[in-house]
Amino acid sequence: MVNKVMWEVDRSDVSLEAFKESPGEFLDAWVTKGERPVSPHPEGGSLTEGERDALKAHDYGYLYAMGVNPFLLWQFARSVSVPDEMTGEELISSFREAVEPHGYPDFHT
Amino acid sequence: MAEIVGVLGVTHNPLMWSVLRDSVPDDLAGVAANFELFRSMVSDLEPDVIVLVASDHFHMLMMANMPAFMIGKAPSMRAVHPNEVRQFGLSPSVVPGDPDLAAHLLGGRDLTSGIDFAFSDEPWLDHSSLIPLLFLTPGLDVPVVPVLTNCNAPPIPTADRFARLGAHLRESIASYDRDRRVLVVGSGHLAHELGGPRQFLGTSPDPDFDQKAVSWMASGDLDAALAATSFDRLTEAGNESYQFLNFITCMAVAAGRPASFAEGTPTRFGNLPFFAWESP
Numbered sequence: 001m002v003n004k005v006m007w008e009v010d011r012s013d014v015s016l017e018a019f020k021e022s023p024g025e026f027l028d029a030w031v032t033k034g035e036r037p038v039s040p041h042p043e044g045g046s047l048t049e050g051e052r053d054a055l056k057a058h059d060y061g062y063l064y065a066m067g068v069n070p071f072l073l074w075q076f077a078r079s080v081s082v083p084d085e086m087t088g089e090e091l092i093s094s095f096r097e098a099v100e101p102h103g104y105p106d107f108h109t
Numbered sequence: 110m111a112e113i114v115g116v117l118g119v120t121h122n123p124l125m126w127s128v129l130r131d132s133v134p135d136d137l138a139g140v141a142a143n144f145e146l147f148r149s150m151v152s153d154l155e156p157d158v159i160v161l162v163a164s165d166h167f168h169m170l171m172m173a174n175m176p177a178f179m180i181g182k183a184p185s186m187r188a189v190h191p192n193e194v195r196q197f198g199l200s201p202s203v204v205p206g207d208p209d210l211a212a213h214l215l216g217g218r219d220l221t222s223g224i225d226f227a228f229s230d231e232p233w234l235d236h237s238s239l240i241p242l243l244f245l246t247p248g249l250d251v252p253v254v255p256v257l258t259n260c261n262a263p264p265i266p267t268a269d270r271f272a273r274l275g276a277h278l279r280e281s282i283a284s285y286d287r288d289r290r291v292l293v294v295g296s297g298h299l300a301h302e303l304g305g306p307r308q309f310l311g312t313s314p315d316p317d318f319d320q321k322a323v324s325w326m327a328s329g330d331l332d333a334a335l336a337a338t339s340f341d342r343l344t345e346a347g348n349e350s351y352q353f354l355n356f357i358t359c360m361a362v363a364a365g366r367p368a369s370f371a372e373g374t375p376t377r378f379g380n381l382p383f384f385a386w387e388s389p
Contacts, residue, residue: 007167010192042173070348071261072167077304078196092309100306103136104344108263109172 001045003069003109005030005055006076016079023056058085061098067105111210111285114154116363117147118295118326118356118384119244121163123236125381126243127198139374143383144244146370150385151245156292158207158252159245160214160278161239162297162359163258164352169229177266178274179253180223181232182211188234188242197236204234206243207252210289214254214281217224222277224270232257237352241296251292258358260297260351268338271354272331275361295359299323299373299382302347313379318346326371326384331360356384 008030009019012096033044047055054062060077064070077095082088120140128134133141168190170176176261188202216222232255242249256278259265282291300315307314325334334357343350363386373380 007171011190013191013195020116040174064304069262072304074304075192075196075309079192090134096306096308099304104305104348107359 001034001047002051002055002063002066003072004045005047008018008070010072010075016018020080020084027052027055048057059098060095061102064099065102065105067107069109071105111282111287111289111291113154113279113282113362114177114290114292115150115388116293116295116359116384116386117140117150117241117245118145118297118359118382119147119241120298120383121216121237121240121296121352121380122192122298122378122381123197123199123240124378126240136375136377143372143374147383147385148245148247150387154252154292154387154389155290157289158210158254158291159242160254160256160282160291160293161238161241161277161296162256162258162274162278162293163234163241164355165257166235166237166261168233168235169257170227170259170262172262175259175262176225176227177259177270179227179229179232179257180211180215181206181234181257182208183227183230183232184208186232186234186253186255188239190233193236199236199239202239202249204238204249205252207254209287210285210291211254213285213353214256214278216281217231222281224274224277224345237296241294245294256358258355260354261349263340265340265351266354267340268335268354268357271357272335272361275358276364278358279362279364292378293359293362295355295384297352297382298347298349299353299354299380300346301349301379303349305348307347310352311377313373313375314378315350317348318342318350319373319380322356323371323373324381326356326360326368329360329363329365329367331357331365334360353382356382359384359386 370385
């Protein structure tokens with residue numbers, strides 16, 4: 001489900017702004033939507049505390065190590081961290097430092 | 110009857126459009142020249158329709174319901190999503206479709222091809238479709254049948270399934286009873302990494318893979334390509350290298366003929382693929 005929420009934040013300008021404005025509130029609302037899914041395209045989903053904290057903290061190393069989809073992780077990181085927190089070049093460097101110790105985790109879902 | 114007039118395989122690196130739009134940086138001169146060459150080929154081939162084999166990046170295909178292959182059948186299609194406008198500087202566009210040919214590729218009323226296609230009557234294309242189209246048909250005036258593939262979310266279809274997809278496209282296009290000049294375009298990468306430790310290194314994450322891949326195309330050696338493109342080998346080449354599999358489909362459409370043009374053009378983004386089979 002972490003893949004899904006990262007995708008939701010990246011793909012929609014409205015979601016991205018809402019997440020950047022208040023990540024905790026955004027994630028709470030997203031989990032609430034997941035508790036009452038609407039077929040056939042269910043919105044929202046469930047998150048563990050660890051996943052929720054890592055998303056809020058932009059802890060890309062933690063998310064990578066747990067086996068999220070690397071493409072979705074990079075898109076999410078690029079959208080939420082640049083340019084507010086750092087430049088694109090700085091993100092490339094800090095992202096590499098964060099993921100390098102973890103090698104290539106299995107990202108099958 | 111319909112006729113396959115050519116098969117092309119090109120990069121869909123999403124940054125190519127914005128970096129090449131105004132002027133050509135030195136390290137991308139080869140890429141600009143190859144796109145120009147391929148545009149000229151397309152112009153000479155005068156296609157009535159393009160069958161475009163492209164990976165979807167979680168826009169039409171998502172883990173809530175993930176098919177292996179999807180054919181888009183609509184008279185017109187939106188292209189690029191808000192995140193691609195934001196991150197890659199692409200403009201929202203509209204691409205004409207060919208729902209009749211799309212329905213034929215699916216099998217008409219019966220899904221009989223041996224390939225469990227999903228289909229969409231509301232396809233929305235991403236950069237993997239639009240980048241090749243912007244360079245090859247800048248007016249976006251040739252109708253397109255998108256064949257979107259899952260190259261991003263494991264389990265990813267094996268290489269031999271991409272080959273069977275190519276064989277199906279070849280046979281199905283040949284049996285289409287309308288007089289159409291059909292160009293098949295594959296969109297993908299050579300060794301490529303995104304979201305892993307080897308992204309943006311300024312060079313290919315696996316030059317050896319790239320060299321072999323180009324040689325498979327140049328010789329038309331589909332068996333060698335199939336033997337060396339397992340999930341694990343592609344991961345070794347880079348965690349986004351699965352999109353090379355779209356070129357396996359191109360090889361199968363070309364039925365083992367050597368490519369008339371095969372190059373991995375070196376750039377700061379790695380080696381970018383350009384493959385062509387004219388009159389396959």
